[in-house]
Amino acid sequence: MIDAFGVIFSLAGIGCLLAGTAIGVVVGALPGLGPSIGISLLIPFTYNMPPELSMLMLVALYMAAEYGGSVSAILLSTPGTAAAAATTLDGYAMTQKGKAAEALAISLSASCVGGLVGALALLVLAKPLASLALQFGPAAYFSVGLFGLTSVASLSTGSLVKGLLAGAMGLAITTIGIDPISGTPRFTFGVTELYEGIPFLTTLIGLFAVSEAFVLAEGGQGERRTAMSEVRFALLSWRQWRELWTTIASGSVIGTLLGILPGVGGSIACWVSYDFSRRRGRNALTFGKGDPAGVAAPESANNATVGGALIPLMALGVPGSPTTAVLVGALVLHGLRPGPELFSSAPVLVNTVLWGLLMTVVALFLVGSALLPVWSRVLKLPNSVIAVGIVILAMLGAFALRNLMFDVYTTLAFGVLGYVLKKFGFSMAPIVLAMVLGYLVETNYRTALVTSHGSYAIFVTSPLSLLFLVLSAASLLFPLFRAAAEQRRSKLSQVNQS
């Protein structure tokens, strides 16, 4: 352990932390370049470094990219990573109200706390949490996904029918591509680019970013109407902490727990956390209209998934997310194999990763604070420049995904779709959430049924699955009960008055 501290706090170690963090923030902020692509781009440069330093740099990048995604989400309504999608709702709304600086500071603080909680869980609870992850079979995964889907109803701002329609649209989009169980191409019309389905990021960038660029373009050349307060040091005030700490704490726990489940990760955790604090909050009405908690909740969750996703990797040697899968590749190139035996064969490396992850949070806070004034310049640009900038970033991001023009066209098409839907008062969140969960729910539903030879009992006999089914039912019925109770109360008061 002392050796590991020697590595982390050496000049090279600190340099790697800061460099990895800076690259991570930028990679995260650019749509299309997520943490996994960032790490694979950086791996060739870490060939000749000692494995400890190279891993330190890569996990710093991973941690920072999860935060970086929120920067473009808040400033430009362009989620830089899939896990920052939920941040767009309230983050961008805050920007439109002229509170971009506050939103960025909240995002940074929430990300740091979330990252810290995830890293601590990795350090202290890796073994028990990994065995918890093993308990999740296909049936339980299905129920978790279903539970997530129940928040579609509550995410639909305005009309519930429109929310459900949007959710159905998202689910329909996920059916495109090769059927995960039977292997038959569905709705691909022989187009090879569609075999793996419509890439999630093209939808995300199209619906959120490109459509917003169209809206901005409508407004003409004028300066941004929104005043921008000066960005100061990123620390939140005591009052803000007191308001947000429960949100950040619950987001961190949700993120850590969902992070350990392979195939779930940040893009789902951010929505679950967002919805959780929305329901818990007294002022559910302000959500989606620039509520600080709507930024803190998803941002704490997506950074907490970093430590969570490293748990199955370190404790079992099996990657828990696409990004950790790339980390496996990096370890292998250094002649190391992730897994429990790494603790005895390369203890310095393991300790560097475990304690280094804590230090990435510190690095993130420093680098993030230093970059805040840079972001505020973006908002001084006129709308016309911003609109064009968003489209350029979106196109670059879409192309970077698979080096395909096809994805660029898809993104543009979703941009048009998003613009039209906005005009009709649809919210984008249910579409995106349904797309994130659709694949999880479908594959696991069918895998569970194949496993049980067609018996539906598997969904209730598995305790974890049952738990989440009950939670789903509660989540759907609770608002109805509350509405009924309120109605009764108002009737009673009417009776009393008359």
Add this chain to the structure above:
Amino acid sequence: MSSHWRKALAAAALSMALGMASAARAEEFPAHRVTLVVWSGAGGALDTYGRELAKLLDEKAGWQTKVENRPGGSGAIGMAYVFSQPADGYHILVHTSTLTFAIARGLIPYKLNQLRFVRAMQGEPSSLAVRKDSKLKSAKDFVETMKKNPQALRVGGYGTGGFHQYMLYQFMDLAGFKSGWIPYDASGKVALALMGNHLDAAMMTPSSGLSQVESGDIRLLGVSTEKRSDYFPKVPTFKEQSYDLDGFVWRGVSVKAGTPDDVVAAIQRALDKVQASDEWKAFMKRQKQEDISIKDAAFEGLAEKQLTKQRKFLKEAGYSK
């Protein structure tokens, strides 16, 4: 300078350049940077292989290489990209044996003869894996149990209509039992499902759950290599247990059909240097991969044979008509 002169000079320069180019080609391929087109995303086993190969081509053969990931369309995107380039060997496709499955299922709209097969370099077997506390002790136990009741065990693995299911199907054919197939969409999830008691038996590459295989949490009942694998000397092959089942996933490189023979020969020479190096051997050992070298016509023959067998499997298993 008059335009007359300029033209003459330009012509002279051009002819010199051409002469140099052809001389360079006669001398040694490659004259400039070579792109390795990996047909899957960054970070997987194929990408790791591609990047190690690129590194060693630079170091051992003095090449200048660049790795490009072109994932999508079950590999069709990467192939289309290579086919869109001239057949000069400067775009080398890094691909796996899923090629034949994808062609057999009609997912890749190309034929084998559109590729010039160069060399298969990595091989990985499938194996029958169970949890530590399973009652099954051998492949025979597994077969007997399944013969009594095809639903007795939950059997699955990575992929739908892919290599591992194909191996199980051949196993069923040889031993005369029936079994279902529970597909998982990532090879890591198979090991997790096995350990979490969501599967009773899996067909999987031993390396996808290596930590557990080595610690004994996952036991291998049989492996699909010809002879006992150096990496798992205690695990009997299926052949030893009198099931004539062998097969492996390969990873290798190919170029566009029509690439000149001397260019392919130059690539082969470079690959010889890579495979002879200690770094390559160490890499294969770390990855627990069988070091194979199946070249040119033999490689193409292997792919053709696999395609024919897999077409039959997919038809009978109901994945294609």
